[in-house]
Amino acid sequence: MNYKGLETLYWVARLNSFNKAAIHLNTTQSSVSQRILALEAELNIKLLNRTPRYIHLTDKGKIAFKYAEKLILLNEEFLSTIAENDSCIESTIRLGTSETIVHTWLVDFIDVIYREYPYITLDIIINITPVLKEMLKNGELDMVFMLDHTCDFDCIQRPLCSFEQNFLVSAEFGKRFQSKGAFTFRDLTRSTMISYPKNTHPYLDLKQQLNQLRLLEPKTITSYSLTTLIKMTEEGMGIGVLPHYSVLKELREKKLYLLPSEIHLRPYHFLCVYTIGSDDNVKHNLADLAVSVSSKAMKKLSQQFKSENFYLF
The missing domain is CATH 1.10.10.10 (Winged helix-like DNA-binding domain superfamily/Winged helix DNA-binding domain)
Structure with missing residues (x-):
């Protein structure tokens, strides 16, 4: 046969x-x-x-x-x-990932794979969750790191990590808020916000809170690219609503500052998701690695963040 x-x-x-x-x-x-x-x-x-x-x-x-x-x-x-050892299995895994992961622990993950599984090749695609999910469903990807999302197809889902969001500003842009105390929802409605597009989790969470307070949405500049959002915030185009662990380098270099705020934004959670039917053992092992690497990386980032003061005032 x-x-x-x-x-x-x-x-x-x-x-x-x-x-x-x-x-x-x-x-x-x-x-x-x-x-x-x-x-x-x-x-x-x-x-x-x-x-x-x-x-x-x-x-x-x-x-x-x-x-x-x-x-x-x-x-x-x-x-x-x-195989005498799983590390000897030759395989190519097509991995899709969110840019937030790229800015935090993806390099650590790749480094561990190449040390422990030298015969595995990674083909990496960076995109947003809806696109990654569709590519996984259609067989164009083998594994994805994406936001917690309902999947309408057979797959294995493993919790990875969570990211909190903060309001970030350039030093020059943030001066206008120094005498006002903690940043409020009313301050936000009078400002320009830099965020992910309006159909994404971060924006929808903020919109829901504004609606509950019967406040209008602020003027918003959006992009799917985290790198673009960071750059626009650095240039003083508005207040960035971003995962602060993704910008520790910019905070240390004082290109960005955290804006003290009374607004609480819900964290968003990431999953490792993969389909079964080919290279199952390899994908299972890589998922275990992703869980381990992300856990260690997030603890390290948390310690680094707590050890320094990145607030504007």
């Missing part, structure tokens, strides 16, 4: 797309079609019915799919068991 044919059938049916299956299997769409045709010819049965919008397994195809899934899992178990 051709293993690649069954593996291809599994991913075509799971992703409901020849093209997405080809991306996941790192091959071409024509190759995927040929594998399915060869498998059907070998078994002398029809496995798939195709329409312009959907791909349906036949009754025999459903049986083949179940056995294909078992075979893939058994193959993963075999590769894991036969």
Whole structure:
């Protein structure tokens, strides 16, 4: 029995797309079609019915799919068991991550992987949570570090870390608030805010609190790029609503300052999420590493933050 044919059938049916299956299997769409045709010819049965919008397994195809899934899992178990050490398993993992992670502990994570699993290659994509989730669902990524988000597909989710947000300003911009005491919601409505777009968790949390107080939303400059948000805040274009652990370097260099505030913003939580069906043991080990590295990194960042005073006044 051709293993690649069954593996291809599994991913075509799971992703409901020849093209997405080809991306996941790192091959071409024509190759995927040929594998399915060869498998059907070998078994002398029809496995798939195709329409312009959907791909349906036949009754025999459903049986083949179940056995294909078992075979893939058994193959993963075999590769894991036969290897003398997990660190010797060669694999390429397509990892998607939020930029907040990039600014805090991603480098530490990569460093540990290359020491403990030298045969693993990482292909890293940086994007926002909705995009990362869709890429994982479509088989374009193997694992993602993303904001806590409802997933409508089979996956493993592991809690990673949480980030608090603060109001940050340049020294020049912040002078206007020095004589007013703690920063308030009314101060915010009269200011320009620099934040993630209005459909993201940080902004929606702030909007909800403003609505409860029946206050208007402030003028806002938005971007999905954390680097861009930091730069605009440094340039004095407004008050940045940012995760402060991501800007410790800028705080130490006195490019940014924390603005004392009576406003409490809820932290947002990150997950490590991955699908099963290929390289399962590798992804499980990398998830364990991510949990460990993020925990140590966040404790270190917390200690560094508490040891210094980064407030403007």
